Amino acid sequence: MPNHFVARAAQSAHRRLSRVALLALCVTAPLASLTAPAWAVPLQARPAMEQALKQPPQPVKVIEPHLSTRTQNTEVTYLGWPAPLVLDTVLGADWRKPGVDVEFRALDGYVSRIPADKFSQHRAYLVVQRVGHPDFSVNNLAQNEKNVPLGPYYLVWDNIRSPELLADGGNGWPYQVAEIKISEARSQALLPAHLPAGLRAVATEAQTHCLSCHQVNGFGGDKWPGNLAQQARALGEPAFLRWVLAPDSVKPGTTMPPVAKLWPDAEREALASRLLDYLRAVGAQAN
Template sequence: MSTPLAASLLVALAAANPTLSKAEATLSFARFGEPVASHSLEELQIAVGAELARVHEPYEDRPVEFAALPLPELFDAIYSPSWRRERDLHVLFTCADGYQPTVPLSRFLDHASWLAFERLGAAEFAIDKLESGRRQTVSLGPFYVVWDNAENEELRSEGDYGWPYQVVAVDLVRTAERFPHMVPPPASSDRVRDGFAAFQVHCSRCHAVNGDGGRIGPELMTSPSSILLRGRPWLRRWIEDPSSELPAARMPRFNPEAPNREATIEAIIDYLYAMAEAAPGTSGAR
């Protein structure tokens, strides 16, 4: 749900987040890796106008209100409305901390979404997030992608998928072209390909495979044989809930509300095995 904000809220970023000046709140846009534009918050507000976004905050599990820019209208202004005919593309978000999630472009056509820049009723543009077994205050600036999930069970069940914060850049990409070293071998089974699709949703935002992906977590193919040596039972336990193996693990447990959770985890393991077995100098059995 959204309603127009009062004009006074359109210039409230500096007050809402004293560590980030208005001039510093900029966002870069690209298409297939080629720069398209770079705009300040003020310029983006002029282009599309701000709204009140009421959402169910997935990290805090409660209703929260943000001052935000509607993302479909923002994409119209940056890429022209032609982006709406390219449902096969993905949106790659780059965050200040190295997080690099990709979200299908079709999701922005099917569900309302916003680019938040202020948390209303709060002193800071931040959330309290569970990390390494304890709640920590995490800054969201300069931008935070939020979704109209307050009354949408499908989006609520996906947890924090598609909710990147500290966003500094947006790129429209074809994942196979942007991340060629992450793609499974051509002869891979449907199950491995399903695992690859799930890996992009749940894992590649933090982890890289052969250099492609996020930078928060470790590269998974630094030592491909280690994946094979650890074995499926250990990988399953780690993906399901890392704290069962390492109590202070920063990596969160696999979304408990995810549809077909167990089958999805198994498909991700199949994908990791396929990538490890395809790496030079490795071999192993399932």
């Protein structure tokens, strides 16, 4: 556990450095003209963002995955801007290159990497306010958390227009987003040459379901330390499957959510097995 805090402290030190670097650059260049910054770019506060985007935030109604269950959908209206508009303005056009991920980095170190082409398939918004609610927060039923603050920015998807997104629950809905970044590290870490061809597609599933919190070969989030490929191998199959399918039954109150909790059980079990096969194979040559 101490490792976790060390990692966080190191990261926030890094983040402070990034801000200094950015400030230095801002003196000479307006933000919108920067191309493909290699570091995370802090998102400006709402009034500055409104000015940079030249429009006020608009209402967006979504089915809020953190408040919805298998049997009941809860709609929430937020105020925000189309994500591609924000990305174009903050990151320049390079986030639209093929094979690129956009990283959303939260205040607490949570990193959500979203393949850039998902933004052309579905409508996403960066929102700053929850309409008709005392504050900008939501309960997170899956993680047993109440009144989770969502600001400064929260990425939401129009899953009313794209109902196929409903099955993924809160995956790809990072909150407390403070910085964004273009990343090309995904394929290097997740698709090493020795990976069997049949497991390549599972890399995307691992990314969707696990790597916002965990890392594999150095790629992923840092909510829990260590290389998930090694940890999965060390656990062995029965313990891995039990943990991933029902973490709360192994360790009551854990903040690790059950994998794909909205899917039918047979599909969840198949997914967990595929993830184990992938994690065992992808780390085979890592040390």
